[in-house]
Amino acid sequence: MKNKKMKRVMILGIIVVALSLFLYLLSRGEDASIYYGEIEPDSYDVYATVPGIIDELLVREGEKIQAEQVVMSLDASSAAILQEKAELADQIALENVDKSVSPVREEERNIQNSSISQLISQRNAMSDSILGAKSLYEQSLSSSEALKTAYELQQSNYDKMLVLFETGAVSRQDLDVARLALVNSKSAYDSARLKSDKAQSDINSLINQRTGLDAQISAAEEQLKSMNAGYDEPDQRIAALNSEMIALDAQLAKINADKYEIKALNGGVVESINYAKGEYVSTGAPVISLYNPKKTLVKIYIHEKDLTKISLGMEMEFKLEVEKDIKLKGMVKRIATEPMFTPVNVVMSEDRERLVYLVELELTMTDQVRPGMLISTDFGELE
Structure with missing residues (x-):
């Protein structure tokens, strides 16, 4: 009886294990x-x-956010200035194009002649200033030479007084008086030399300014000739091409300035x-x-x-x-x-x-x- 019960338990256990294994394998295949x-x-x-x-x-x-939405802006102060300069240059270029195909008005010729006259007057005044500066230079040079001679005499006198002092022929006070006279004489001579050098520098500066005025006068006279002759076809084409080039620069400056506003090309969620x-x-x-x-x-x-x-x-x-x-x-x-x-x-x-x-x-x-x-x-x- 006991053996039969054991057999039943064993058979039941085998069935349970087999069923469990079957279910496990089945679940494995599904997973x-x-x-x-x-x-x-x-x-x-x-x-x-x-x-x-x-x-x-x-x-x-x-x-x-949406596509093309600005998400961040950078400091664009320098880019804005460059863009403004480019736009102004574009306006000037357009004005030059209009000017190249339009006849010159009499008022413009009169203004140009007046400008040339003013430049010539300034040049003449500059020439007079140069003459005055040269006169002052000659005076300072003459004064400098006289003071140089006086200084050399004082130097010679001091050297003599020094020898006499060393031999006991003159007193310390006499030697000090000679030294003071020498120092004062040298100071006056040095000051005169500085004035001479400054006068020469002023002359050179005035001459350079007059040279600049000469160049302005020549340029203004050439411009007047062009105004009287009018723009020829090559000059008109050059003005037009220059305007196109500057317009492209203005567009490029605007594109560059726009880049300081950073945009998202596509929409989405900010991660x-x-x-x-x-x-x-x-x-x-x-x-x-x-x-x-x-x-x-x-x-x-x-x-x-x-x-x-x-x-x-x-x-x-x-x-x-x-x-x-x-x-x-x-x-x-x-x-x-x-x-x-x-x-x-x-x-x-x-x-x-x-x-x-x-x-x-x-x-x-x-x-x-x-x-x-x-x-x-x-x-x-x-x-």
């Missing part, structure tokens, strides 16, 4: 067809195209702001990172046996791991052509050492899911 991945946002950076100091931050982290107000950014620096909440990706790593179940453009269903009732669609965008060893960061319960293939899918997002959430898809449902 092997499930692949996991994290929702990844479609991210990109906004770059600075010019260097500068950040003047103002116009967005916050987590804020949703991170990489610089603070007052910091310096260099050309090409990624100042802000964005992601597109409506365009997300998921990467899964599948076994070779499942490759035949998918194709590019195919739509697949995913479940949110924290709430499996929430489902979303994904379209296959890329299937790797070569296998790889399973990356360490991939969620997989077994056999990490096996070769897998990378598959990238673009997800159709809903308001209930966020980047970073774990999702799964069951390839067993594709059979």
